[in-house]
Amino acid sequence: MRTEGDNMIGLRRQNRAAVLLALQRHGGLSRKRLASMLHLTPAAMTKIAAELIGEGLIFEDGSVPSGSAGRREIVLRLNDQSISALGVSIGLGKASVSAVRADGTVLFFETVPLPIRAPAERTVQLLSDHLMKQIQRCKQSFGRLLGVGIAVRGVVGADGRTVKTSFDALDTEDFPICDSFEAQTGYPAVLSNNVRALLSAELYLSRSEKPESVFFLRCGSGIGAAFSDGDEIMEGDRRQCAEIGHIPVIRHGGKPCHCGKSGCLETIASPAAIQAEAQAILSESETPLLWKLTNGGSNAVTTARVLQAARGGDEGALRIADRAAQALSDALKSVVYLMDPGKIVLYGKIFEQPYFLSRLRTEMDVGVDTAHATPMEKSRFNLTLEEKAAGLLYINHFYQNGGMEE
Numbered sequence: 493m494r495t496e497g498d499n500m501i502g503l504r505r506q507n508r509a510a511v512l513l514a515l516q517r518h519g520g521l522s523r524k525r526l527a528s529m530l531h532l533t534p535a536a537m538t539k540i541a542a543e544l545i546g547e548g549l550i551f552e553d554g555s556v557p558s559g560s561a562g563r564r565e566i567v568l569r570l571n572d573q574s575i576s577a578l579g580v581s582i583g584l585g586k587a588s589v590s591a592v593r594a595d596g597t598v599l600f601f602e603t604v605p606l607p608i609r610a611p612a613e614r615t616v617q618l619l620s621d622h623l624m625k626q627i628q629r630c631k632q633s634f635g636r637l638l639g640v641g642i643a644v645r646g647v648v649g650a651d652g653r654t655v656k657t658s659f660d661a662l663d664t665e666d667f668p669i670c671d672s673f674e675a676q677t678g679y680p681a682v683l684s685n686n687v688r689a690l691l692s693a694e695l696y697l698s699r700s701e702k703p704e705s706v707f708f709l710r711c712g713s714g715i716g717a718a719f720s721d722g723d724e725i726m727e728g729d730r731r732q733c734a735e736i737g738h739i740p741v742i743r744h745g746g747k748p749c750h751c752g753k754s755g756c757l758e759t760i761a762s763p764a765a766i767q768a769e770a771q772a773i774l775s776e777s778e779t780p781l782l783w784k785l786t787n788g789g790s791n792a793v794t795t796a797r798v799l800q801a802a803r804g805g806d807e808g809a810l811r812i813a814d815r816a817a818q819a820l821s822d823a824l825k826s827v828v829y830l831m832d833p834g835k836i837v838l839y840g841k842i843f844e845q846p847y848f849l850s851r852l853r854t855e856m857d858v859g860v861d862t863a864h865a866t867p868m869e870k871s872r873f874n875l876t877l878e879e880k881a882a883g884l885l886y887i888n889h890f891y892q893n894g895g896m897e898e
């Protein structure tokens with residue numbers, strides 16, 4: 493139930509947003525079709541379309557037959573090659589700067605190494621310098637450059653513009669990162685947790701092909717997740733929704749985790765944990781195949797090689813990989829029974845490993861009745877969203893704001 497009143501500006505913004513988002517999702521639509529989809533009067537639809545065409549945000553693109561004999565309707569389409577946004581993503585020990593067009597085209601992408609607990613203000617300066625240099629260097633057209641989307645690991649503050657904690661990526665807590673980037677770059681900024689930004693990009697690029705709700709699991713160096721209900725990405729009261737990697741799974745003697753606890757899911761099921769555990773037991777007797785694959789060198793042990801060895805029947809590697817898949821599936825099964833998501837989407841390099849993916853699928857079926865069988869698939873955009881997610885945060889924000897900058 494709406495609890496806020498709407499003034500005329502609010503209503504205009506809302507109607508413009510509805511039109512822009514419908515065109516983003518469905519591609520070209522006629523005024524008539526849009527009006528009926530969005531419950532707008534023909535007069536209101538005509539006015540909004542004229543405004544958006546005038547501002548260059550949409551354009552008329554040919555015509556399609558209308559229902560009645562011989563008549564045709566003009567199709568409206570987003571002018572999504574004419575606007576773009578900058579992106580900044582900050583992780584543990586590394587960051588990236590990028591720019592993306594509203595149609596998803598990446599204009600530039602550059603990774604920037606950072607120290608652990610990077611000094612916050614200086615990092616913003618450094619990344620802003622990289623952005624400005626890339627803008628000058630970039631040969632492609634930005635069109636109208638709207639703002640900068642910031643994706644940071646950790647927890648976003650209640651104001652939505654502050655990084656409450658970045659779990660050691662930055663050295664400062666409660667850091668007003670949007671203000672800082674706005675001062676350095678001169679562009680308006682929006683902020684999101686990094687995994688929520690990936691899910692937001694997944695939904696944006698999936699257009700109309702998305703189920704009602706998605707549980708998005710990202711296995712990078714750690715394990716993160718985000719949950720969407722319709723177009724809304726859930727945040728939770730403390731903005732920590734779907735911190736699945738930090739569910740405690742080992743009660744005594746678990747390994748320390750970046751979050752400050754020990755025995756979290758991430759400490760046994762993440763790609764980094766799989767690698768570290770295999771390094772710890774690497775020997776000719778315990779992990780014979782992995783030993784061969786790495787010539788006995790602990791530094792040559794990668795998650796991919798551990799899973800390759802597991803696939804070939806290496807007992808030590810199998811034990812580690814199977815425990816990881818089991819622990820991960822146990823956590824996901826809780827999600828299925830609690831949240832009943834339309835789909836689980838898997839994101840990360842580890843899901844390119846056939847052994848791990850099939851093991852996870854098998855584990856997901858254990859103890860689950862058919863009424864709870866939930867589609868689980870690798871993201872269609874696996875390994876490509878990092879380049880787009882931060883910039884698309886701003887584009888999405890712009891459309892949701894009705895294409896108005898203030």
Ligand SMILES: [Zn+2]
Nearest residue numbers: 738749751756
């Ligand atoms: Zn943890």
